[in-house]
Amino acid sequence: MIRTALIGAGKMGLSHLSILGAHPDVEIVGVADTSKMVTDVLEKYSGFNCFADYKKMLDATKPDACIVAAPTKYHGEIVADLLKRGIHVFAEKPFCLNVKEGAELVKLAKEKKLVNQVGYHNKFIGTFEEVKKLVQSGKLGEITHFTGEAYGPVVIKKKQGTWRADPKEGGGCLLDYASHVIDLVNYLVAPISKIHGALLKPIYSDTVEDAVYSLVETENKISGVLSVNWSEDTYRKMSTSVTILGTKGKIISDASELKVYFKTDDVPAGYSKGWTIKYVTDLTEEVDFYLRGEEYSAQLDYFIKAIQGKVPNIKNTFESAWITDRVIDQIKNQKNN
Protein backbone atom coordinates (compact mmCIF):
# COMPACT_ATOMS: atom_id res chain seq x y z
CA MET A 1 0.00 0.00 0.00
CA ILE A 2 1.22 3.47 -0.87
CA ARG A 3 0.47 5.68 2.13
CA THR A 4 -0.77 8.87 0.53
CA ALA A 5 -1.77 12.31 1.83
CA LEU A 6 -3.54 15.28 0.26
CA ILE A 7 -2.75 18.96 0.74
CA GLY A 8 -5.56 21.22 -0.48
CA ALA A 9 -9.07 19.76 -0.68
CA GLY A 10 -10.68 22.14 -3.17
CA LYS A 11 -12.28 21.07 -6.43
CA MET A 12 -9.20 19.28 -7.83
CA GLY A 13 -8.11 18.02 -4.41
CA LEU A 14 -11.46 16.34 -3.73
CA SER A 15 -11.45 14.81 -7.18
CA HIS A 16 -7.97 13.34 -6.60
CA LEU A 17 -8.98 12.20 -3.13
CA SER A 18 -12.00 10.33 -4.44
CA ILE A 19 -10.01 8.60 -7.18
CA LEU A 20 -7.25 7.62 -4.77
CA GLY A 21 -9.81 6.63 -2.14
CA ALA A 22 -11.01 3.96 -4.58
CA HIS A 23 -7.51 2.86 -5.63
CA PRO A 24 -6.72 -0.64 -4.34
CA ASP A 25 -3.01 0.12 -3.74
CA VAL A 26 -3.53 3.41 -1.91
CA GLU A 27 -4.16 4.15 1.74
CA ILE A 28 -5.22 7.75 2.45
CA VAL A 29 -3.35 8.64 5.63
CA GLY A 30 -4.21 12.33 5.93
CA VAL A 31 -5.88 15.38 4.41
CA ALA A 32 -4.83 18.97 5.06
CA ASP A 33 -7.00 21.95 4.24
CA THR A 34 -7.53 25.37 5.78
CA SER A 35 -11.32 25.19 5.43
CA LYS A 36 -12.80 23.91 8.66
CA MET A 37 -15.99 22.95 6.93
CA VAL A 38 -14.26 20.78 4.33
CA THR A 39 -12.13 18.92 6.90
CA ASP A 40 -15.17 18.57 9.13
CA VAL A 41 -17.17 16.83 6.40
CA LEU A 42 -14.22 14.63 5.38
CA GLU A 43 -13.65 13.59 8.97
CA LYS A 44 -17.27 12.94 9.72
CA TYR A 45 -18.29 11.06 6.56
CA SER A 46 -15.05 9.70 5.08
CA GLY A 47 -13.24 9.00 8.30
CA PHE A 48 -10.05 10.61 6.96
CA ASN A 49 -7.53 11.98 9.41
CA CYS A 50 -7.75 15.74 8.76
CA PHE A 51 -5.48 18.66 9.62
CA ALA A 52 -5.59 22.44 9.22
CA ASP A 53 -1.78 22.64 9.06
CA TYR A 54 -0.08 20.48 6.45
CA LYS A 55 3.22 20.35 8.37
CA LYS A 56 1.45 18.86 11.36
CA MET A 57 -0.12 16.31 9.05
CA LEU A 58 3.25 15.30 7.62
CA ASP A 59 4.76 15.00 11.10
CA ALA A 60 1.86 12.92 12.34
CA THR A 61 1.20 10.66 9.35
CA LYS A 62 4.59 10.29 7.60
CA PRO A 63 3.16 9.57 4.13
CA ASP A 64 5.07 7.89 1.27
CA ALA A 65 3.42 10.15 -1.28
CA CYS A 66 1.54 13.41 -1.31
CA ILE A 67 -0.87 15.15 -3.67
CA VAL A 68 -0.47 18.93 -3.70
CA ALA A 69 -3.66 20.70 -4.82
CA ALA A 70 -3.22 23.87 -2.80
CA PRO A 71 -3.24 27.22 -4.68
CA THR A 72 -0.25 27.50 -7.06
CA LYS A 73 1.41 30.27 -5.06
CA TYR A 74 2.07 27.78 -2.23
CA HIS A 75 3.48 25.03 -4.47
CA GLY A 76 7.11 26.15 -4.17
CA GLU A 77 7.19 26.06 -0.40
CA ILE A 78 5.07 22.92 0.07
CA VAL A 79 6.76 20.83 -2.63
CA ALA A 80 10.25 21.74 -1.33
CA ASP A 81 9.21 20.68 2.16
CA LEU A 82 7.85 17.36 0.87
CA LEU A 83 10.93 16.54 -1.18
CA LYS A 84 13.23 17.33 1.74
CA ARG A 85 11.23 14.86 3.80
CA GLY A 86 11.68 12.21 1.08
CA ILE A 87 8.02 12.15 -0.01
CA HIS A 88 6.96 11.43 -3.61
CA VAL A 89 4.97 14.35 -5.04
CA PHE A 90 2.08 14.78 -7.45
CA ALA A 91 1.39 18.52 -7.82
CA GLU A 92 -1.50 20.18 -9.59
CA LYS A 93 -0.78 22.41 -12.59
CA PRO A 94 0.62 24.94 -13.15
CA PHE A 95 3.77 23.81 -11.38
CA CYS A 96 5.26 27.02 -9.93
CA LEU A 97 4.65 30.72 -10.24
CA ASN A 98 8.36 31.39 -10.03
CA VAL A 99 10.66 29.81 -12.63
CA LYS A 100 13.74 29.93 -10.40
CA GLU A 101 11.90 28.23 -7.57
CA GLY A 102 10.64 25.60 -10.03
CA ALA A 103 14.19 24.87 -11.25
CA GLU A 104 15.29 24.18 -7.69
CA LEU A 105 12.43 21.74 -7.19
CA VAL A 106 13.33 19.89 -10.40
CA LYS A 107 16.90 19.57 -9.13
CA LEU A 108 15.87 18.52 -5.65
CA ALA A 109 13.48 15.83 -6.91
CA LYS A 110 16.26 14.40 -9.09
CA GLU A 111 18.80 14.45 -6.27
CA LYS A 112 16.42 12.74 -3.91
CA LYS A 113 15.34 10.26 -6.62
CA LEU A 114 11.68 10.85 -5.82
CA VAL A 115 8.75 10.29 -8.15
CA ASN A 116 7.53 13.68 -9.34
CA GLN A 117 4.52 14.42 -11.49
CA VAL A 118 2.30 17.37 -12.40
CA GLY A 119 -1.40 17.16 -13.28
CA TYR A 120 -1.37 17.96 -16.99
CA HIS A 121 -4.01 15.33 -17.66
CA ASN A 122 -4.27 15.84 -21.42
CA LYS A 123 -1.27 13.57 -21.89
CA PHE A 124 -3.41 10.71 -20.62
CA ILE A 125 -6.16 11.25 -23.20
CA GLY A 126 -6.28 8.63 -25.98
CA THR A 127 -6.59 11.05 -28.89
CA PHE A 128 -3.60 13.15 -27.86
CA GLU A 129 -1.58 10.01 -27.18
CA GLU A 130 -2.35 8.91 -30.73
CA VAL A 131 -1.26 12.34 -32.05
CA LYS A 132 2.07 11.84 -30.27
CA LYS A 133 2.54 8.46 -31.97
CA LEU A 134 1.63 9.90 -35.38
CA VAL A 135 4.10 12.77 -35.00
CA GLN A 136 6.82 10.34 -33.90
CA SER A 137 6.13 8.07 -36.89
CA GLY A 138 7.45 10.80 -39.17
CA LYS A 139 4.68 10.12 -41.67
CA LEU A 140 3.51 13.73 -41.58
CA GLY A 141 6.70 14.74 -43.38
CA GLU A 142 8.32 17.91 -42.20
CA ILE A 143 6.15 19.66 -39.64
CA THR A 144 5.80 23.30 -40.61
CA HIS A 145 3.18 24.81 -38.32
CA PHE A 146 0.75 24.14 -35.49
CA THR A 147 -2.19 25.76 -33.77
CA GLY A 148 -2.96 25.12 -30.10
CA GLU A 149 -6.34 26.21 -28.82
CA ALA A 150 -8.49 26.06 -25.72
CA TYR A 151 -11.86 27.64 -25.10
CA GLY A 152 -14.31 27.46 -22.25
CA PRO A 153 -16.80 29.30 -20.04
CA VAL A 154 -14.88 30.20 -16.86
CA VAL A 155 -15.33 33.98 -16.68
CA ILE A 156 -18.41 34.95 -18.64
CA LYS A 157 -19.43 38.15 -16.92
CA LYS A 158 -17.96 41.00 -14.91
CA LYS A 159 -17.53 39.93 -11.34
CA GLN A 160 -15.58 40.21 -8.16
CA GLY A 161 -13.04 37.47 -8.44
CA THR A 162 -12.02 34.53 -6.35
CA TRP A 163 -8.37 33.44 -6.37
CA ARG A 164 -8.58 32.88 -10.10
CA ALA A 165 -8.69 36.61 -10.65
CA ASP A 166 -5.48 37.35 -8.80
CA PRO A 167 -2.32 37.04 -10.92
CA LYS A 168 -0.16 36.72 -7.79
CA GLU A 169 -2.12 33.65 -6.73
CA GLY A 170 -2.09 31.85 -10.05
CA GLY A 171 -5.29 33.23 -11.51
CA GLY A 172 -5.72 34.31 -15.11
CA CYS A 173 -6.29 32.54 -18.39
CA LEU A 174 -2.56 32.23 -19.13
CA LEU A 175 -1.81 30.20 -16.02
CA ASP A 176 -5.04 28.31 -15.81
CA TYR A 177 -6.04 27.54 -19.40
CA ALA A 178 -3.12 28.40 -21.71
CA SER A 179 -0.76 26.36 -19.53
CA HIS A 180 -2.58 23.21 -20.70
CA VAL A 181 -2.16 24.15 -24.36
CA ILE A 182 1.51 25.10 -23.98
CA ASP A 183 2.27 21.89 -22.13
CA LEU A 184 0.46 19.82 -24.76
CA VAL A 185 2.29 21.48 -27.66
CA ASN A 186 5.62 21.07 -25.86
CA TYR A 187 4.85 17.36 -25.65
CA LEU A 188 3.28 16.74 -29.05
CA VAL A 189 5.37 18.98 -31.30
CA ALA A 190 8.49 20.25 -29.50
CA PRO A 191 9.19 22.63 -26.61
CA ILE A 192 8.31 26.23 -27.39
CA SER A 193 11.42 28.39 -27.08
CA LYS A 194 10.60 31.73 -28.68
CA ILE A 195 7.68 34.13 -28.36
CA HIS A 196 7.28 36.38 -31.39
CA GLY A 197 4.34 38.24 -29.98
CA ALA A 198 1.67 37.88 -27.33
CA LEU A 199 -1.58 39.58 -26.49
CA LEU A 200 -3.00 39.06 -23.03
CA LYS A 201 -6.50 40.49 -23.19
CA PRO A 202 -8.89 41.16 -20.34
CA ILE A 203 -12.51 40.71 -21.45
CA TYR A 204 -14.53 40.67 -18.22
CA SER A 205 -11.79 40.55 -15.58
CA ASP A 206 -10.18 43.67 -14.13
CA THR A 207 -6.90 42.29 -12.89
CA VAL A 208 -6.07 39.36 -15.17
CA GLU A 209 -6.29 38.35 -18.82
CA ASP A 210 -9.26 36.36 -20.10
CA ALA A 211 -7.64 35.52 -23.44
CA VAL A 212 -4.13 34.74 -24.65
CA TYR A 213 -3.17 35.04 -28.32
CA SER A 214 0.43 34.39 -29.20
CA LEU A 215 2.73 33.69 -32.12
CA VAL A 216 5.42 31.25 -31.05
CA GLU A 217 8.25 29.04 -32.29
CA THR A 218 9.58 25.71 -31.03
CA GLU A 219 13.25 24.96 -30.42
CA ASN A 220 13.36 23.12 -33.77
CA LYS A 221 11.95 26.19 -35.56
CA ILE A 222 8.34 25.10 -36.06
CA SER A 223 6.02 28.09 -35.97
CA GLY A 224 2.73 28.07 -34.14
CA VAL A 225 -0.24 30.06 -32.94
CA LEU A 226 -1.74 29.83 -29.48
CA SER A 227 -5.34 30.95 -29.18
CA VAL A 228 -6.87 30.56 -25.75
CA ASN A 229 -9.98 32.19 -24.30
CA TRP A 230 -11.77 31.26 -21.09
CA SER A 231 -14.59 33.73 -21.60
CA GLU A 232 -16.13 31.70 -24.40
CA ASP A 233 -19.59 30.62 -23.33
CA THR A 234 -20.47 28.89 -26.58
CA TYR A 235 -18.53 26.01 -25.02
CA ARG A 236 -20.19 23.87 -22.35
CA LYS A 237 -16.84 23.00 -20.76
CA MET A 238 -13.15 23.43 -21.51
CA SER A 239 -12.27 22.25 -25.00
CA THR A 240 -8.60 21.88 -25.95
CA SER A 241 -7.43 21.17 -29.49
CA VAL A 242 -4.33 21.05 -31.65
CA THR A 243 -3.79 21.25 -35.39
CA ILE A 244 -0.44 20.08 -36.75
CA LEU A 245 0.48 20.72 -40.34
CA GLY A 246 3.18 18.70 -42.12
CA THR A 247 4.38 18.50 -45.71
CA LYS A 248 2.79 15.05 -46.11
CA GLY A 249 -0.25 15.34 -43.88
CA LYS A 250 -2.23 17.12 -41.23
CA ILE A 251 -3.70 16.33 -37.81
CA ILE A 252 -6.65 17.99 -36.12
CA SER A 253 -7.39 16.65 -32.67
CA ASP A 254 -9.33 17.47 -29.55
CA ALA A 255 -9.97 15.32 -26.49
CA SER A 256 -12.70 13.32 -28.20
CA GLU A 257 -12.07 13.24 -31.94
CA LEU A 258 -8.96 12.80 -34.06
CA LYS A 259 -8.96 13.72 -37.73
CA VAL A 260 -5.91 12.85 -39.81
CA TYR A 261 -5.18 13.62 -43.46
CA PHE A 262 -2.43 11.97 -45.49
CA LYS A 263 -1.46 13.12 -48.97
CA THR A 264 -0.15 9.74 -50.15
CA ASP A 265 -0.40 6.02 -49.43
CA ASP A 266 2.66 6.17 -47.18
CA VAL A 267 0.64 5.99 -43.94
CA PRO A 268 0.94 4.32 -40.52
CA ALA A 269 -1.11 1.17 -39.84
CA GLY A 270 -4.79 1.93 -39.30
CA TYR A 271 -4.77 4.97 -41.59
CA SER A 272 -5.30 5.55 -45.27
CA LYS A 273 -4.70 8.22 -47.90
CA GLY A 274 -7.08 11.13 -47.38
CA TRP A 275 -8.99 11.64 -44.13
CA THR A 276 -9.22 9.11 -41.31
CA ILE A 277 -11.33 9.86 -38.26
CA LYS A 278 -10.87 8.15 -34.91
CA TYR A 279 -12.71 8.63 -31.65
CA VAL A 280 -11.44 8.67 -28.10
CA THR A 281 -13.75 5.75 -27.34
CA ASP A 282 -11.59 3.58 -29.61
CA LEU A 283 -8.34 4.91 -28.20
CA THR A 284 -9.02 4.83 -24.47
CA GLU A 285 -8.13 2.13 -22.03
CA GLU A 286 -10.70 1.43 -19.35
CA VAL A 287 -9.80 2.44 -15.82
CA ASP A 288 -10.64 0.67 -12.57
CA PHE A 289 -12.46 3.65 -11.11
CA TYR A 290 -14.02 6.42 -13.17
CA LEU A 291 -14.93 9.80 -11.78
CA ARG A 292 -14.76 12.49 -14.45
CA GLY A 293 -12.74 11.29 -17.40
CA GLU A 294 -10.41 8.30 -17.77
CA GLU A 295 -7.42 10.65 -17.88
CA TYR A 296 -7.86 11.80 -14.28
CA SER A 297 -7.81 8.23 -13.01
CA ALA A 298 -5.03 7.21 -15.41
CA GLN A 299 -2.64 9.97 -14.35
CA LEU A 300 -2.97 9.10 -10.65
CA ASP A 301 -2.63 5.42 -11.39
CA TYR A 302 0.56 6.24 -13.32
CA PHE A 303 1.90 8.17 -10.31
CA ILE A 304 1.20 5.27 -7.96
CA LYS A 305 2.68 2.75 -10.41
CA ALA A 306 5.82 4.90 -10.78
CA ILE A 307 6.27 4.78 -7.00
CA GLN A 308 5.85 1.01 -7.12
CA GLY A 309 8.45 0.90 -9.88
CA LYS A 310 6.00 -0.56 -12.40
CA VAL A 311 6.27 2.34 -14.89
CA PRO A 312 9.09 4.82 -15.49
CA ASN A 313 8.58 8.31 -14.07
CA ILE A 314 8.77 10.07 -17.45
CA LYS A 315 5.31 11.51 -18.09
CA ASN A 316 4.48 14.98 -16.78
CA THR A 317 7.63 15.24 -14.70
CA PHE A 318 8.48 18.39 -12.76
CA GLU A 319 10.99 19.11 -15.50
CA SER A 320 8.44 19.05 -18.32
CA ALA A 321 6.02 21.16 -16.26
CA TRP A 322 8.85 23.55 -15.47
CA ILE A 323 9.53 23.99 -19.21
CA THR A 324 5.87 24.95 -19.50
CA ASP A 325 6.28 27.42 -16.62
CA ARG A 326 9.21 28.93 -18.51
CA VAL A 327 7.11 29.49 -21.63
CA ILE A 328 4.38 31.07 -19.49
CA ASP A 329 7.01 33.40 -18.07
CA GLN A 330 8.29 34.28 -21.53
CA ILE A 331 4.78 35.15 -22.69
CA LYS A 332 4.29 37.36 -19.63
CA ASN A 333 7.58 39.16 -20.28
CA GLN A 334 6.89 39.54 -23.98
CA LYS A 335 3.65 41.24 -23.11
CA ASN A 336 5.48 43.71 -20.87
CA ASN A 337 7.95 44.71 -23.58
Added chain:
Amino acid sequence: MDRILYGDNQFFAVNHISDEKSRAQSIKFKDDKTILETIDIARNEGVETFMCTTHDRIYNICNMVRQDPEKYKNFSIYPCMPYAHKYANAVTELGIMGTIKQYVPGNFFGSLFKGGVAFVSKDYISIMELLIDAEMKMFKGINTPVIFLQNVITDLLLGLRMKDILKAYHDYVIKKYNAEPGYITMNMPMLLDTLESVGIKNPIICSSINKAGFRMSGGMEIYEKTLRTRQLRAIAMQVLGGGAIPAKEAIEYVCNLPNVESILFGASSKGNIQQTVNYIREFDKKNMNQMVG
Protein backbone atom coordinates in the same frame (compact mmCIF):
# COMPACT_ATOMS: atom_id res chain seq x y z
CA MET B 1 -39.78 1.12 -14.46
CA ASP B 2 -40.54 1.09 -18.18
CA ARG B 3 -38.37 -1.09 -20.39
CA ILE B 4 -37.31 1.89 -22.51
CA LEU B 5 -36.32 5.27 -21.09
CA TYR B 6 -35.65 8.34 -23.19
CA GLY B 7 -32.62 10.41 -22.19
CA ASP B 8 -31.65 14.05 -22.64
CA ASN B 9 -27.96 14.28 -23.59
CA GLN B 10 -28.75 15.14 -27.19
CA PHE B 11 -30.72 18.20 -26.10
CA PHE B 12 -27.90 19.75 -24.14
CA ALA B 13 -25.00 19.27 -26.50
CA VAL B 14 -23.52 16.33 -24.62
CA ASN B 15 -21.78 14.13 -27.12
CA HIS B 16 -19.02 11.83 -26.00
CA ILE B 17 -17.21 11.58 -29.27
CA SER B 18 -17.50 14.81 -31.19
CA ASP B 19 -17.52 18.48 -30.29
CA GLU B 20 -18.81 19.22 -33.77
CA LYS B 21 -21.82 16.97 -33.27
CA SER B 22 -22.40 18.65 -29.93
CA ARG B 23 -22.54 22.00 -31.65
CA ALA B 24 -24.91 20.76 -34.33
CA GLN B 25 -27.19 19.45 -31.57
CA SER B 26 -27.11 22.69 -29.66
CA ILE B 27 -28.21 24.50 -32.83
CA LYS B 28 -30.99 22.01 -33.51
CA PHE B 29 -32.36 22.22 -29.97
CA LYS B 30 -31.98 25.89 -29.26
CA ASP B 31 -35.75 26.25 -28.76
CA ASP B 32 -37.34 24.47 -25.82
CA LYS B 33 -40.31 23.73 -28.04
CA THR B 34 -38.18 21.57 -30.33
CA ILE B 35 -37.09 19.56 -27.29
CA LEU B 36 -40.66 18.86 -26.25
CA GLU B 37 -41.63 17.98 -29.83
CA THR B 38 -38.85 15.41 -29.89
CA ILE B 39 -39.98 14.01 -26.54
CA ASP B 40 -43.43 13.71 -28.13
CA ILE B 41 -41.96 11.65 -30.95
CA ALA B 42 -40.60 9.21 -28.37
CA ARG B 43 -43.97 9.21 -26.57
CA ASN B 44 -45.71 8.34 -29.82
CA GLU B 45 -43.44 5.29 -29.98
CA GLY B 46 -44.71 4.30 -26.55
CA VAL B 47 -41.74 5.64 -24.58
CA GLU B 48 -43.42 7.64 -21.83
CA THR B 49 -40.50 8.14 -19.46
CA PHE B 50 -38.04 10.98 -19.92
CA MET B 51 -34.89 10.74 -17.82
CA CYS B 52 -33.22 14.14 -17.56
CA THR B 53 -30.69 16.26 -15.75
CA THR B 54 -31.97 19.12 -13.63
CA HIS B 55 -30.70 21.54 -16.27
CA ASP B 56 -32.15 25.08 -16.21
CA ARG B 57 -33.91 24.48 -19.51
CA ILE B 58 -35.87 21.53 -18.10
CA TYR B 59 -37.74 24.12 -16.04
CA ASN B 60 -39.39 25.37 -19.25
CA ILE B 61 -40.10 21.85 -20.49
CA CYS B 62 -41.86 21.15 -17.18
CA ASN B 63 -43.97 24.30 -17.58
CA MET B 64 -45.12 23.20 -21.00
CA VAL B 65 -45.93 19.72 -19.71
CA ARG B 66 -47.96 21.17 -16.84
CA GLN B 67 -49.98 23.29 -19.26
CA ASP B 68 -51.34 20.21 -21.02
CA PRO B 69 -52.20 17.67 -18.33
CA GLU B 70 -54.46 15.62 -20.59
CA LYS B 71 -51.80 15.12 -23.23
CA TYR B 72 -49.16 14.18 -20.67
CA LYS B 73 -51.27 12.11 -18.31
CA ASN B 74 -49.12 9.01 -18.77
CA PHE B 75 -45.87 10.90 -18.93
CA SER B 76 -43.17 10.57 -16.25
CA ILE B 77 -39.88 12.27 -15.66
CA TYR B 78 -36.94 10.67 -13.86
CA PRO B 79 -34.95 13.67 -12.62
CA CYS B 80 -31.17 13.25 -12.34
CA MET B 81 -29.56 15.67 -9.98
CA PRO B 82 -27.65 17.83 -9.76
CA TYR B 83 -26.70 19.49 -13.03
CA ALA B 84 -23.07 19.37 -11.99
CA HIS B 85 -21.68 22.08 -14.27
CA LYS B 86 -23.88 24.62 -12.54
CA TYR B 87 -22.25 23.87 -9.20
CA ALA B 88 -18.77 23.35 -10.63
CA ASN B 89 -18.87 26.77 -12.25
CA ALA B 90 -20.22 28.27 -9.03
CA VAL B 91 -17.40 26.70 -6.98
CA THR B 92 -14.89 28.20 -9.41
CA GLU B 93 -16.50 31.59 -9.00
CA LEU B 94 -17.61 31.63 -5.36
CA GLY B 95 -15.74 28.86 -3.59
CA ILE B 96 -17.39 25.97 -1.75
CA MET B 97 -18.91 28.18 0.98
CA GLY B 98 -20.16 30.79 -1.47
CA THR B 99 -21.79 28.09 -3.57
CA ILE B 100 -23.65 26.61 -0.62
CA LYS B 101 -24.72 30.10 0.40
CA GLN B 102 -26.04 30.78 -3.08
CA TYR B 103 -27.90 27.52 -3.62
CA VAL B 104 -29.13 26.45 -0.21
CA PRO B 105 -32.49 28.16 0.15
CA GLY B 106 -33.91 29.99 3.13
CA ASN B 107 -32.29 31.22 6.30
CA PHE B 108 -30.55 27.99 7.01
CA PHE B 109 -27.19 29.66 6.91
CA GLY B 110 -28.21 32.48 9.16
CA SER B 111 -27.25 30.42 12.14
CA LEU B 112 -24.41 28.62 10.44
CA PHE B 113 -22.46 31.75 9.69
CA LYS B 114 -23.09 33.38 13.03
CA GLY B 115 -19.87 34.34 14.73
CA GLY B 116 -17.71 34.24 11.61
CA VAL B 117 -16.13 30.83 11.20
CA ALA B 118 -17.70 29.11 14.16
CA PHE B 119 -20.28 26.57 13.05
CA VAL B 120 -23.42 26.42 15.11
CA SER B 121 -24.78 23.48 13.18
CA LYS B 122 -22.91 20.53 11.78
CA ASP B 123 -25.88 18.96 10.17
CA TYR B 124 -24.58 18.51 6.65
CA ILE B 125 -27.27 15.98 5.78
CA SER B 126 -29.89 18.72 6.08
CA ILE B 127 -27.87 20.87 3.68
CA MET B 128 -28.08 18.02 1.20
CA GLU B 129 -31.82 17.69 1.77
CA LEU B 130 -32.31 21.40 1.08
CA LEU B 131 -30.31 21.08 -2.13
CA ILE B 132 -32.49 18.16 -3.24
CA ASP B 133 -35.59 20.25 -2.56
CA ALA B 134 -34.15 23.12 -4.59
CA GLU B 135 -33.48 20.81 -7.54
CA MET B 136 -36.93 19.19 -7.30
CA LYS B 137 -38.86 22.45 -7.33
CA MET B 138 -39.15 22.58 -11.12
CA PHE B 139 -40.94 19.20 -11.21
CA LYS B 140 -43.82 20.19 -8.98
CA GLY B 141 -47.03 18.53 -10.19
CA ILE B 142 -45.20 16.18 -12.54
CA ASN B 143 -44.97 12.47 -11.97
CA THR B 144 -41.40 11.64 -10.83
CA PRO B 145 -41.46 8.03 -9.64
CA VAL B 146 -37.66 7.59 -9.62
CA ILE B 147 -35.16 10.29 -8.65
CA PHE B 148 -31.51 9.82 -9.54
CA LEU B 149 -28.23 11.05 -8.20
CA GLN B 150 -25.91 11.99 -11.08
CA ASN B 151 -22.78 9.93 -11.63
CA VAL B 152 -20.31 12.72 -10.85
CA ILE B 153 -21.77 13.03 -7.36
CA THR B 154 -22.47 9.33 -6.81
CA ASP B 155 -18.93 8.43 -7.81
CA LEU B 156 -17.35 11.32 -5.92
CA LEU B 157 -19.12 10.14 -2.76
CA LEU B 158 -18.22 6.53 -3.58
CA GLY B 159 -14.51 7.31 -3.89
CA LEU B 160 -14.64 9.44 -0.76
CA ARG B 161 -16.41 6.52 0.97
CA MET B 162 -19.23 8.77 2.11
CA LYS B 163 -21.71 5.91 2.26
CA ASP B 164 -23.83 7.55 4.94
CA ILE B 165 -24.57 10.36 2.52
CA LEU B 166 -25.54 7.88 -0.22
CA LYS B 167 -27.86 6.29 2.34
CA ALA B 168 -29.24 9.65 3.49
CA TYR B 169 -30.07 10.48 -0.12
CA HIS B 170 -31.90 7.17 -0.43
CA ASP B 171 -33.92 7.73 2.74
CA TYR B 172 -34.82 11.32 1.95
CA VAL B 173 -36.10 10.58 -1.57
CA ILE B 174 -38.41 7.93 -0.15
CA LYS B 175 -39.56 9.99 2.80
CA LYS B 176 -40.06 13.37 1.16
CA TYR B 177 -41.00 12.49 -2.41
CA ASN B 178 -42.49 9.04 -2.00
CA ALA B 179 -40.31 8.09 -4.95
CA GLU B 180 -37.67 5.45 -5.56
CA PRO B 181 -34.06 6.56 -5.27
CA GLY B 182 -31.76 5.70 -8.14
CA TYR B 183 -28.04 6.09 -8.66
CA ILE B 184 -26.15 6.78 -11.86
CA THR B 185 -22.56 5.56 -11.77
CA MET B 186 -19.57 4.65 -13.88
CA ASN B 187 -18.55 2.09 -11.22
CA MET B 188 -21.56 -0.18 -10.91
CA PRO B 189 -20.09 -3.24 -9.15
CA MET B 190 -18.29 -1.11 -6.56
CA LEU B 191 -21.38 1.01 -5.94
CA LEU B 192 -23.56 -2.04 -5.42
CA ASP B 193 -21.17 -3.35 -2.76
CA THR B 194 -21.22 0.02 -1.01
CA LEU B 195 -25.01 0.43 -1.13
CA GLU B 196 -25.52 -3.09 0.21
CA SER B 197 -23.08 -2.34 3.04
CA VAL B 198 -25.42 0.39 4.32
CA GLY B 199 -28.45 -1.85 4.04
CA ILE B 200 -29.85 -0.73 0.69
CA LYS B 201 -31.28 -3.84 -0.96
CA ASN B 202 -31.97 -4.27 -4.68
CA PRO B 203 -31.07 -0.67 -5.63
CA ILE B 204 -31.86 1.02 -8.94
CA ILE B 205 -28.50 1.57 -10.61
CA CYS B 206 -28.02 3.16 -14.01
CA SER B 207 -24.60 2.56 -15.56
CA SER B 208 -22.77 2.21 -18.85
CA ILE B 209 -23.43 -1.24 -20.20
CA ASN B 210 -22.34 -1.92 -23.76
CA LYS B 211 -20.65 -4.42 -26.01
CA ALA B 212 -17.51 -2.27 -26.31
CA GLY B 213 -16.87 -2.22 -22.57
CA PHE B 214 -16.90 1.57 -22.76
CA ARG B 215 -16.95 3.24 -19.31
CA MET B 216 -17.48 -0.11 -17.59
CA SER B 217 -14.89 0.48 -14.88
CA GLY B 218 -13.02 -2.60 -13.82
CA GLY B 219 -13.98 -4.37 -17.05
CA MET B 220 -16.98 -5.98 -18.72
CA GLU B 221 -16.58 -9.32 -17.00
CA ILE B 222 -17.24 -8.03 -13.53
CA TYR B 223 -20.27 -6.12 -14.83
CA GLU B 224 -21.69 -9.20 -16.51
CA LYS B 225 -21.01 -11.29 -13.43
CA THR B 226 -22.68 -8.71 -11.20
CA LEU B 227 -25.77 -8.75 -13.43
CA ARG B 228 -25.84 -12.55 -13.39
CA THR B 229 -25.30 -13.13 -9.70
CA ARG B 230 -26.40 -10.07 -7.71
CA GLN B 231 -29.61 -8.35 -6.85
CA LEU B 232 -30.12 -4.95 -8.44
CA ARG B 233 -32.47 -3.17 -10.80
CA ALA B 234 -30.08 -2.28 -13.58
CA ILE B 235 -30.56 0.40 -16.20
CA ALA B 236 -28.19 0.22 -19.16
CA MET B 237 -27.00 3.54 -20.56
CA GLN B 238 -24.42 4.39 -23.23
CA VAL B 239 -25.45 1.18 -24.94
CA LEU B 240 -23.90 2.35 -28.21
CA GLY B 241 -20.56 2.66 -26.42
CA GLY B 242 -20.28 6.33 -27.30
CA GLY B 243 -20.96 5.51 -30.95
CA ALA B 244 -18.43 2.71 -31.26
CA ILE B 245 -20.95 -0.08 -31.91
CA PRO B 246 -23.55 -0.34 -34.69
CA ALA B 247 -27.04 0.14 -33.24
CA LYS B 248 -28.43 -3.33 -33.95
CA GLU B 249 -25.44 -5.18 -32.57
CA ALA B 250 -25.34 -2.85 -29.55
CA ILE B 251 -28.94 -3.42 -28.64
CA GLU B 252 -28.82 -7.14 -29.21
CA TYR B 253 -26.01 -7.37 -26.64
CA VAL B 254 -27.91 -5.40 -23.99
CA CYS B 255 -31.21 -7.17 -24.60
CA ASN B 256 -29.52 -10.55 -24.15
CA LEU B 257 -28.04 -9.66 -20.76
CA PRO B 258 -29.79 -10.94 -17.65
CA ASN B 259 -31.23 -8.56 -15.08
CA VAL B 260 -31.22 -5.37 -17.17
CA GLU B 261 -34.61 -3.95 -16.29
CA SER B 262 -34.47 -0.83 -18.48
CA ILE B 263 -32.54 0.63 -21.35
CA LEU B 264 -31.84 4.35 -21.51
CA PHE B 265 -31.17 5.87 -24.90
CA GLY B 266 -30.95 9.28 -26.48
CA ALA B 267 -31.54 10.16 -30.11
CA SER B 268 -32.48 13.38 -31.78
CA SER B 269 -34.20 12.31 -35.00
CA LYS B 270 -37.48 10.50 -35.53
CA GLY B 271 -35.72 7.82 -37.58
CA ASN B 272 -33.17 7.03 -34.90
CA ILE B 273 -35.75 7.05 -32.12
CA GLN B 274 -37.96 4.61 -34.02
CA GLN B 275 -35.04 2.42 -35.00
CA THR B 276 -33.77 2.08 -31.43
CA VAL B 277 -37.21 1.38 -29.99
CA ASN B 278 -37.91 -1.19 -32.70
CA TYR B 279 -34.63 -3.01 -32.14
CA ILE B 280 -35.29 -3.28 -28.40
CA ARG B 281 -38.82 -4.62 -28.96
CA GLU B 282 -37.60 -7.01 -31.64
CA PHE B 283 -34.84 -8.57 -29.51
CA ASP B 284 -37.05 -8.66 -26.41
CA LYS B 285 -39.70 -10.51 -28.39
CA LYS B 286 -37.16 -12.96 -29.73
CA ASN B 287 -35.86 -13.66 -26.22
CA MET B 288 -39.39 -14.05 -24.91
CA ASN B 289 -40.22 -16.56 -27.66
CA GLN B 290 -37.08 -18.52 -26.93
CA MET B 291 -37.99 -18.67 -23.25
CA VAL B 292 -41.51 -19.82 -24.00
CA GLY B 293 -40.51 -22.20 -26.79
